[in-house]
Amino acid sequence: MFPRPGRDVGFPIAGCALLFAVFLAGGLIYESFQGRAAERLVTVMLIDAIIVLGIQIYVGNTGVLSFGHIGFGAIAGYAFAVFAISPEKKLKRIPDAPFGLNDVLLNPALAVAVAIGVTVVVALVVGIGLARSGAESGAVAATVITLALLFVTHEVARNWPDLTGGNRAGLTFKVGAALDSRLPIYLCLLGALILARLFAQSRSGKLAVAAREDNLAARAMGVNPLVQQTAALLISVAVVSVGSSLRVYENGSILPDDFFFNYTLLTLAMLIVGGRNSVTGALVGVAVMTVGRELARRLGQDGFEVFGLGLDAAPLDWIFRENLQTVFLGLAMLGFMIFRSDGLLGDWELDGWLWRLWHRRKPEERPEPLAEVAPVGLHAEAEREGAALEVHDLAVDFGGFRALDGAGLTVAPDEVVGLIGPNGAGKTTLVNVITGIVEPSTGWFKLGERELTGAPSHDIARAGLLRTFQNLRLFGALTVRQNVELAARVAAQHRPGSHPPVDALIAEAGLWDVRHRRARELDYGSARRLELARAAAMAPAYLLLDEPTSGMSDAESAEMIGRIRHMAAAVDAGVLVIDHDLNFITGISDRIYVLDQGQVISAGTPDEVQADPAVRAAYLGAESDAEGRA
Amino acid sequence: MTELAQNLIDGLGRGSIYALLALGVAVVFGVMHLLNFAHGELITVGGYVALWTLGAGWSWYIVTPLIVLSAVLTSLAIERVAFSRVRGSSDFTLLLTSFGVHFVISAIFLLYVSASVKPFDRPSWVTNTYSIGPLNIEVYDTVVIAVTVLTLIGTTLLLQRTMFGLSLRAAAADFDTARLMGVRSDTVIRGAFALSGLLAGIAGVFWLMRAGSISPGAGITPMLKGVLAALIGGLGSLRGAVIGGLVLGLAEVLLRSRLPDSIASLTEGVVFLLIALLFIFRPQGLVTVKHAVRV
Numbered sequence: 006m007f008p009r010p011g012r013d014v015g016f017p018i019a020g021c022a023l024l025f026a027v028f029l030a031g032g033l034i035y036e037s038f039q040g041r042a043a044e045r046l047v048t049v050m051l052i053d054a055i056i057v058l059g060i061q062i063y064v065g066n067t068g069v070l071s072f073g074h075i076g077f078g079a080i081a082g083y084a085f086a087v088f089a090i091s092p093e094k095k096l097k098r099i100p101d102a103p104f105g106l107n108d109v110l111l112n113p114a115l116a117v118a119v120a121i122g123v124t125v126v127v128a129l130v131v132g133i134g135l136a137r138s139g140a141e142s143g144a145v146a147a148t149v150i151t152l153a154l155l156f157v158t159h160e161v162a163r164n165w166p167d168l169t170g171g172n173r174a175g176l177t178f179k180v181g182a183a184l185d186s187r188l189p190i191y192l193c194l195l196g197a198l199i200l201a202r203l204f205a206q207s208r209s210g211k212l213a214v215a216a217r218e219d220n221l222a223a224r225a226m227g228v229n230p231l232v233q234q235t236a237a238l239l240i241s242v243a244v245v246s247v248g249s250s251l252r253v254y255e256n257g258s259i260l261p262d263d264f265f266f267n268y269t270l271l272t273l274a275m276l277i278v279g280g281r282n283s284v285t286g287a288l289v290g291v292a293v294m295t296v297g298r299e300l301a302r303r304l305g306q307d308g309f310e311v312f313g314l315g316l317d318a319a320p321l322d323w324i325f326r327e328n329l330q331t332v333f334l335g336l337a338m339l340g341f342m343i344f345r346s347d348g349l350l351g352d353w354e355l356d357g358w359l360w361r362l363w364h365r366r367k368p369e370e371r372p373e374p375l376a377e378v379a380p381v382g383l384h385a386e387a388e389r390e391g392a393a394l395e396v397h398d399l400a401v402d403f404g405g406f407r408a409l410d411g412a413g414l415t416v417a418p419d420e421v422v423g424l425i426g427p428n429g430a431g432k433t434t435l436v437n438v439i440t441g442i443v444e445p446s447t448g449w450f451k452l453g454e455r456e457l458t459g460a461p462s463h464d465i466a467r468a469g470l471l472r473t474f475q476n477l478r479l480f481g482a483l484t485v486r487q488n489v490e491l492a493a494r495v496a497a498q499h500r501p502g503s504h505p506p507v508d509a510l511i512a513e514a515g516l517w518d519v520r521h522r523r524a525r526e527l528d529y530g531s532a533r534r535l536e537l538a539r540a541a542a543m544a545p546a547y548l549l550l551d552e553p554t555s556g557m558s559d560a561e562s563a564e565m566i567g568r569i570r571h572m573a574a575a576v577d578a579g580v581l582v583i584d585h586d587l588n589f590i591t592g593i594s595d596r597i598y599v600l601d602q603g604q605v606i607s608a609g610t611p612d613e614v615q616a617d618p619a620v621r622a623a624y625l626g627a628e629s630d631a632e633g634r635a
Numbered sequence: 636m637t638e639l640a641q642n643l644i645d646g647l648g649r650g651s652i653y654a655l656l657a658l659g660v661a662v663v664f665g666v667m668h669l670l671n672f673a674h675g676e677l678i679t680v681g682g683y684v685a686l687w688t689l690g691a692g693w694s695w696y697i698v699t700p701l702i703v704l705s706a707v708l709t710s711l712a713i714e715r716v717a718f719s720r721v722r723g724s725s726d727f728t729l730l731l732t733s734f735g736v737h738f739v740i741s742a743i744f745l746l747y748v749s750a751s752v753k754p755f756d757r758p759s760w761v762t763n764t765y766s767i768g769p770l771n772i773e774v775y776d777t778v779v780i781a782v783t784v785l786t787l788i789g790t791t792l793l794l795q796r797t798m799f800g801l802s803l804r805a806a807a808a809d810f811d812t813a814r815l816m817g818v819r820s821d822t823v824i825r826g827a828f829a830l831s832g833l834l835a836g837i838a839g840v841f842w843l844m845r846a847g848s849i850s851p852g853a854g855i856t857p858m859l860k861g862v863l864a865a866l867i868g869g870l871g872s873l874r875g876a877v878i879g880g881l882v883l884g885l886a887e888v889l890l891r892s893r894l895p896d897s898i899a900s901l902t903e904g905v906v907f908l909l910i911a912l913l914f915i916f917r918p919q920g921l922v923t924v925k926h927a928v929r930v
Contacts, residue, residue, distance in 0.1 A: 070730050134911055138918040145670045146914050148730055149866050153907040156859065160904035266855065270738055277731060328750070331742040339735030343720045346728040 008206060012360055017202035020356025021284075025195045028054070028288055046299060051190045052252045054291040057275045058197040059244030061287040064276060066210050067234045068142030068217035072269055073131065073151030074245050076158040079264035080127055081120040081246035082253040083162065083169055086176040089116035089254070094177070098170045106168075113254060121246040128242040135238070136231040141220040155269060162261035175260035184255045193251060197244045201284045202356065208494050209236045215480050215491050222478035225440055227466035227495040227543060267331075271298075274338040280348030282482070285355045290348065297337065298330045305329030352482060371517060372508035375575045392453035393417050394439075394470070394547050394579065399448035400603075401434055408434040409445070410603035414581075416547060421570060421580040423594030423611075425587065427623075431603040432583045433475055436549050440472045441465045452546060467499040469546030471578075473536040473553060481525030485516050485535055488524050492542035504544045505576050513572055514538035529556050537569065541576045548573055550582040554589055562586070566593045591615065599623070637769045642888050648776030650884020651783035654877045655838035656861030657868060658790065659831035661876035664865065665807025666820075666827040667722065669729045673713060673736035675858025677706040677832055678839035682849030683744060689755045695844070702843065703836030709740075710832025714825060722824075737858065744851040757847040779841050786837055787877060790830070794873070799826050807871065835861075863910055869920025878921060883910075 008014055032047040060074045087095075087102070088111045095107050111119065131154055140147035163172045170176045184190070204210045209232075216223040216230030223230055253259045271294070279290020308325045341348060394416040401409040409431045416422045426432050437443040439450050441462035449458040457465050480488050489507050496504045511520050514534040519527065524535060533553055540548055553569065554562040570593065573580045584590050590597060591611040599607040599614055601623045607614050614620055656674065663671050681702035688698045713736055721732045763774040794800035802823045805813040813823075835857075842857055843849070860883060868879025886909065891902045898905070913921075 068727060070727055134915040137915045142725070142727060145726065145730070145870060146866060146918050148670070149862060150911050150914055152859070153863070153911050157904045157907045157911075160901060160907070164900040164904070266852075270734075273731070273734075326746050328742070328745045332739065332746050335735055335738035335742045339717060339732065339739055342728050342732040342735055343717060346721075346724060346731075 013206040014203065016356040016360045017206055018199055020354065020359060021195065021198040021202050024285060024288055024355055025198055028292060031292060048187060048190065048255060050291060050295040051194055052248055052255060053272065053275065054288060055194050055197045055248035055251065056245050057272050057287050057291050058201045058284065059241050059248055060272055060276055061281060061284060062201050062204055062244060063237050063241035065281045066205060066213040066217065066237045069140050069144055070148045071151040072148065073154035075264050075269040075272065076155035077124050077128060077242045078245050078249035079158045079162055081124040081249040082259045082264055084123040085116050085120040085250035086253050086259050087168065088119050089113050090176055090178060098174055098176055099167055101167045103167055117247060117250045120250045121243050124242055124246040125239055128238055132235040132238045136235060140234055141230065142217045159261050159265050172261055175258050177258040178254065190251055193247050198284065200240065200244060204240055205284060209233045211491055211494060213237050218480035218482055219478045222474065224462040225466055225472055226492055227463050227499055229463040270334060274334050278337055278341050278348055280350035280352065282347065282352040283350045283354055285353060286348050286350035289350060294337065297333060301330040301333035372506065372512050375505065375509040375513040392546055394452055394581065396439060396450040397448055399435065399438055399445045401438060401443055401445050407603055412600060412603060412605050414598045414605065416579050416581050418579050420595050421573065421582065421593055423590035423597040424581060424583045424600060425585060425590045425597060426600035427585060430600040432600055433551055436472055436551050436583060440470060440549065466543065470549060471540040471543045471545035472549040473540055473551055475551040475555060477532050477536060479524040479532060479535060482523060484521050484523055486511060486520040488535060488539050489542045492539045496543045500544045502544060505542060507542060510538045510542050530561050533557065534568065537572060541572050544576055545578045547579045547581060550580065552584050553582060554584065554586065562589055569593060638892065641770055642892055644770065644772055644776060646885035646888035647881065648773065648779045649888060650881035651779050652838045652841050653860045653864045653883050654880025655783060655786060655834045656857055657864035657876035657880040658873060659834035660861045660865040661870065661873050662827045663831045664870050666803065666824050667718065668726065669718060669733060670862060672733040672858060672862065673740065674835060674861050675854030676737055676740040677709050677835040678842055678857045679741060679744065679854035680709045681706050681836060681839040682843050682853055683748065685843050686753050686755050686849050695758045699840050702840050703833065706836030706839055707829055707832035710828045710835065711825060714828040737854065741851040741854060750851060752848050752850040754848040757844055761844050775845065782837065786834065803827055867910060867913060867920055875920055
């Protein structure tokens with residue numbers, strides 16, 4: 006099912022070619038008016054675009070803010086220079102070069118390959134560090150690690166003159182620019198564009214975006230974000246390495262300050278202004294910022310003379326000063342962060358738009374009902390054999406508070422089991438334990454023969470325990486359909502047997518008409534149903550539903566009973582449902598466990614439990630919840 | 636032994652300044668979940684105030700309070716103009732907003748003053764030393780350590796004994812709950828920025844006395860030290876920030892004197908590397924603050 010050849014491959018490539026053509030045409034037209042003076046500006050813009058696209062692959066897809074990519078660029082730039090500069094030149098600048106590098110000379114293309122290799126190895130080490138520091142969207146420690154990387158590379162470049170030529174001399178090719186033709190730049194830019202778009206549409210890219218939107222929910226859905234983030238980092242760094250090598254080659258030299266704070270600011274501002282979550286946006290940002298900066302620079306130099314209008318600029322002399330472009334850069338970044346933090350384009354992509362345009366002509370047909378396309382018995386028979394969910398004697402302590410105190414239960418494969426108890430009884434903690442979010446101090450749980458105690462969340466999800474969250478965790482920036490598709494992608498990789506069709510699940514959840522809506526725009530009830538559909542798309546062995554009707558009206562709640570039972574039967578999953586609403590739990594469950602103060606105080610059919618005096622004392626006596634919800 | 640004692644004293648002097656910077660970063664992080672990359676700019680502004688006032692022939696005794704005052708005012712102004720508009724935004728937005736503020740401020744000095752490094756007079760006693768036994772102690776370090784101790788005592792009293800301090804600590808522990816309990820978010824946030832500016836101002840006075848010069852990019856290093864120290868300590872924790880600052884200062888001085896000559900010039904790089912390793916093996920910093928994850 007994934008990747009879809011048209012949507013995920015063909016359209017992105019065509020879109021990138023179109024983008025590239027427009028971007029380049031803009032540059033060439035400007036050049037044809039301004040003459041040779043503009044040539045370098047356009048070349049620099051093309052190279053900046055490659056580097057910014059490289060940064061976009063990581064920052065856009067993972068949401069981790071990186072200041073370190075220009076540090077990676079420095080590593081690549083120096084590696085490239087050291088390998089591509091002639092031995093005679095090196096003898097002059099760096100006569101004592103270590104590792105016998107003095108005698109090495111590679112042709113530029115090979116030197117770029119070496120630069121990529123060296124930088125990617127460094128990136129792998131940094132990536133492990135980022136992963137361990139708990140990198141997720143907006144993570145502060147990860148950002149500071151990248152900042153530290155930028156400073157380390159700068160320090161090393163300044164203080165290791167034997168390799169880098171030091172702070173003043175640097176490494177040089179020949180006088181002036183070394184690159185004779187722009188063709189390599191064109192090819193690299195087109196390649197970077199296509200790579201960035203294909204990665205975004207790839208399984209890795211989609212899963213990284215899921216983790217960006219909600220790390221915890223992604224893990225609970227079987228995604229291991231660290232794998233996707235590392236993949237994004239390595240690809241991103243490879244692209245940055247190519248761009249940086251070109252930048253060094255084009256400049257004809259490299260100095261420590263070429264790849265430091267100012268260039269970091271410039272590239273990040275380009276990315277932010279255009280829209281970091283979009284490849285199209287990154288390219289638009291490069292164009293807009295290049296034009297804006299050039300304009301600011303020339304206004305700063307010549308005032309209104311720039312336009313040849315002969316206007317008197319004297320009143321604005323206090324603004325039109327040298328270095329105006331630096332202020333412009335800072336203000337652009339700040340302004341966008343404050344007023345439009347998603348940039349000009351947000352997550353709009355040219356090829357996505359073309360795709361929608363293309364398909365508007367033939368309306369999608371409403372899918373077949375789920376029960377007909379996905380009859381009971383979806384899973385491979387072997388896996389189903391006795392795969393009961395067993396939870397035994399769990400205990401969890403939060404500081405001095407014992408949230409679970411020897412709680413246990415079992416759910417059979419075709420059962421709907423309710424877990425009820427007053428607030429603070431430990432219901433959510435129990436689900437958190439069996440989805441790997443909280444580690445128990447004692448006790449175990451297993452699915453069939455497989456013990457899962459202590460396994461990471463994503464392994465538990467892949468084993469077939471899929472949960473929903475009490476306070477909704479959807480991938481807000483993605484559409485309804487993309488939310489469900491993501492789960493289907495994970496399922497295609499990690500869940501054996503056949504999988505429920507995405508569109509049928511969406512229709513089953515009553516979301517067909519809003520399938521193109523972003524998840525964060527949904528009303529509460531729809532959002533709950535989407536979470537259910539997303540979990541069901543994983544073809545789970547068990548659905549663990551944490552208060553699936555909280556915030557719903559009585560009517561919606563009653564309707565949800567049928568929906569849950571039907572969907573679970575259709576994807577052939579057992580259900581463990583948690584709630585404190587007795588009407589709902591008795592309405593939906595085959596069997597019920599009652600939890601109080603971390604212990605199971607009663608278990609049985611709804612009738613038995615309701616009749617149990619211990620339950621009445623502990624629960625019904627304490628709350629008049631039997632009347633309905635508060 | 637003597638050398639170690641000497642290193643400890645030097646390191647404490649350096650670390651004290653870092654501690655003040657880190658505490659300022661931590662205070663703001665506590666109330667806004669904002670890692671303030673613009674923190675160093677408070678020192679840049681103070682530096683230009685010093686440049687102009689000293690250039691006009693004023694003495695350091697008058698200039699010192701002016702530097703502190705300018706840092707406090709700048710901190711409040713930054714909050715008003717930029718950070719108040721992004722309250723509650725995503726962490727990504729907050730990080731880049733502070734980065735943007737950092738650049739706008741240094742760019743303004745670039746535009747209106749100059750890119751070059753401008754020197755100003757240092758107070759005469761900064762380079763003086765006195766001896767206790769075999770130890771050579773700088774008057775400067777002594778003053779720095781003493782003032783830092785006083786400042787920390789003052790800050791502790793402020794946090795422990797006043798209603799503002801209680802609100803600030805409550806907000807740092809759990810901002811949403813603190814607001815529900817009637818803590819006024821505007822007051823607390825502005826107070827936090829004022830306190831952060833005050834601490835940066837005091838640190839800035841010493842930083843500038845030692846540097847004896849100012850340039851538009853001068854804020855980067857103190858910002859980095861403050862941010863790193865706060866992270867070493869574990870961001871949510873105020874005590875951790877102070878510990879982080881001292882650890883960073885000691886680590887720098889010890890490494891510089893202990894590393895073999897061939898790589899001594901890479902001390903900063905080695906320190907960064909060690910910090911990166913710390914984050915890798917103890918991402919929560921030295922002082923752990925447990926936060927319940929709401930699921």
